[in-house]
Amino acid sequence: MSSEKTPLLESKGRNEDAISKVPYYWSERWKLAYILFIGTMAHFSLRTNLSVSIVCMVNQTNSSNSYLHNQSRSRSDEGTLNWDTATQTGLLSAYFYGYLVLQIPGGWVASKFGPKKVVGIGMTLAGIATLLTPLAAGQNVIYVYIIRVIAGLCGGVIYPSIYTLWGRWAPPLEASLLIAVTGIGCGIGTIVTFAMTGVLCDSSFLNGWPSVFYITGGFALLWSILWILAVADGPELSKRISAVEREYILKSLSNRTPQNGILSCIPVLLETTSSLVACYIADKLRQKKILSTTYTRRLFQVTGYIGAAGFLMGTGYISKEQRTLAVVFLSISTAFNGFSMAGYSSNLLDFAPRYAGVICGICNFIGTVPGMVAPIVVGVLTPHKSQEEWRDVFYLGGGMALLSAVLYVMLARSDIQPWAAKHIEIIIENPQSVIKVPIDDNSVNLSTHDRELTH
Incomplete structure (x- = not known):
């Protein structure tokens, strides 16, 4: 067999050399x-x-x-x-x-x-x-x-x-x-x-x-x-x-x-809209005492993650001839993700209002890790860029969302936690004496008159 390269191989070799x-x-x-x-x-x-x-x-x-x-x-x-x-x-x-x-x-x-x-x-x-x-x-x-x-x-x-x-x-x-x-x-x-x-x-x-x-x-x-x-x-x-x-x-x-710039921003638009709607409905459910704060947070977080996971995994079964449907599925998945604004994002202010900024910073710091790791994982899982390989990627993302939903249902709370409560001193004056009562933030229920005497 001749050792000479064919024109095709020579072209491929020159291309790889140029890329290097x-x-x-x-x-x-x-x-x-x-x-x-x-x-x-x-x-x-x-x-x-x-x-x-x-x-x-x-x-x-x-x-x-x-x-x-x-x-x-x-x-x-x-x-x-x-x-x-x-x-x-x-x-x-x-x-x-x-x-x-x-x-x-x-x-x-x-x-x-x-x-x-x-x-x-x-x-x-x-x-x-x-x-x-x-x-x-x-x-x-x-x-x-x-x-x-x-x-x-x-x-x-x-x-x-x-x-x-x-x-x-x-x-x-x-x-x-x-x-x-x-x-x-x-x-x-x-x-x-x-x-x-x-x-x-x-x-x-x-x-x-x-x-x-x-x-x-x-x-x-x-x-x-x-x-x-x-x-x-x-x-x-x-x-x-x-x-x-x-x-x-x-x-x-x-x-x-x-x-297409317009096509690219549709998921962001839907997520922003869904987050505003979800937060409005969540506040109404709590104000009218239809659901407690804890159940409200769980409802929106779980609904958002299950919906996002379902449409994300469904995208893996859409052929390239149905690319418009794929965009629709991914956009809806992103919209469901916006529900988390009424879930865990707002939950930070429920159980630890004093430390909400610090906790949010920690959450966002941890949340940046998937952004760094995901491209590497996707590259490993999709060496040939086939539909079956991308289906595995969508399954992985959907599975992580479902796992997060389960963990959130098990662990989410809305009561102010003891470590987040501030120990304050209430001074209530009466004609006979001055009473100083040291209490925790989450154990007080004062009348309007008493609040005026609180320092």
């Missing part, structure tokens, strides 16, 4: 992933900065649920803003009303005008709105509502635009890991923001809580400058990319239909 010369971890596509990692940190810091800082912004003594809040915070960080519970809830939701509106339009705009421009403008405006929050809070609460909606509108275009950008930059065999690196910034941003907020609220730096908005807003603006200077809408427009990397990316994408 393509830069990897310090390539332009990976630099984009690192920048987006920082960007999603900034994005989520703008989303979550009010969630914790509102506790030290508001004068809880004048709040309708002042006793509950006084259990979870010291008097040294008492705020000055007289916002009642309904106002606080509205402000926390305002961002997501704006966020929801521009999900689908954001993807379309990014596809038409370029994701670089859309992300840059969105992050810049969200950063400016955040910087203005302390000024608005000192004037009128209506201004804070407006600013949070604006920040949400600007934030709503960021994720669809990121997916549009990766559709132009990510080689198919690297897309999972590049997107995973990008997404890890979400959890890290939440952790850092929660931890930082507690420290800043207790400090005198820039008058305490306003510094949270100055720092997160300023960070977003600095990142926007880096974004504009360092990022291009595609490898063919980049001035820094090497010829070999540009050729590698463009060739790897040449046989693939470009990613």
Whole structure:
């Protein structure tokens, strides 16, 4: 047999040799992933900065649920803003009303005008709105509502635009890991923001809580400058990319239909919508005493995970000729995942309100591990990219969701835990004497008159 290579083998050999010369971890596509990692940190810091800082912004003594809040915070960080519970809830939701509106339009705009421009403008405006929050809070609460909606509108275009950008930059065999690196910034941003907020609220730096908005807003603006200077809408427009990397990316994408920004954001839109609806229904069930808090949390968490698992595993049986149905199944699975906002996410405030920020940080930190491990596991399970191999991947994901649902039913509680209760001293005055009664936070039921005498 001749030892000479056939033209086909020679072509294959040249292709593999060329790929081996393509830069990897310090390539332009990976630099984009690192920048987006920082960007999603900034994005989520703008989303979550009010969630914790509102506790030290508001004068809880004048709040309708002042006793509950006084259990979870010291008097040294008492705020000055007289916002009642309904106002606080509205402000926390305002961002997501704006966020929801521009999900689908954001993807379309990014596809038409370029994701670089859309992300840059969105992050810049969200950063400016955040910087203005302390000024608005000192004037009128209506201004804070407006600013949070604006920040949400600007934030709503960021994720669809990121997916549009990766559709132009990510080689198919690297897309999972590049997107995973990008997404890890979400959890890290939440952790850092929660931890930082507690420290800043207790400090005198820039008058305490306003510094949270100055720092997160300023960070977003600095990142926007880096974004504009360092990022291009595609490898063919980049001035820094090497010829070999540009050729590698463009060739790897040449046989693939470009990613549709609108299609990519549909799951995010459904998840955001389902989380808002689920939380509204959950609060109504508790307010009308139809279900206890514990059973409400279990209901939504289990329903969400079972629904997500069912549609995820069902996707593995859909053929490539039915790809539209596959998108529908994955979107519904993601929508069910939004139920967890009324499940475990809210549960953190039930059993340990004093430590909710810390526990959320721990949960998000652990939650970033699957984002790092999943692409590696998927690569091992799908060497040939066959439907049967991907079916195993969906079974694994669905199985993890079902296991989580079982564990949550067994372990979830809503009562304030003893280790999370704050030991306080109640001073009740009467004509004869002053009585000091040391009690735990979760063992008190005072009348309105008694609360006025509580210190």
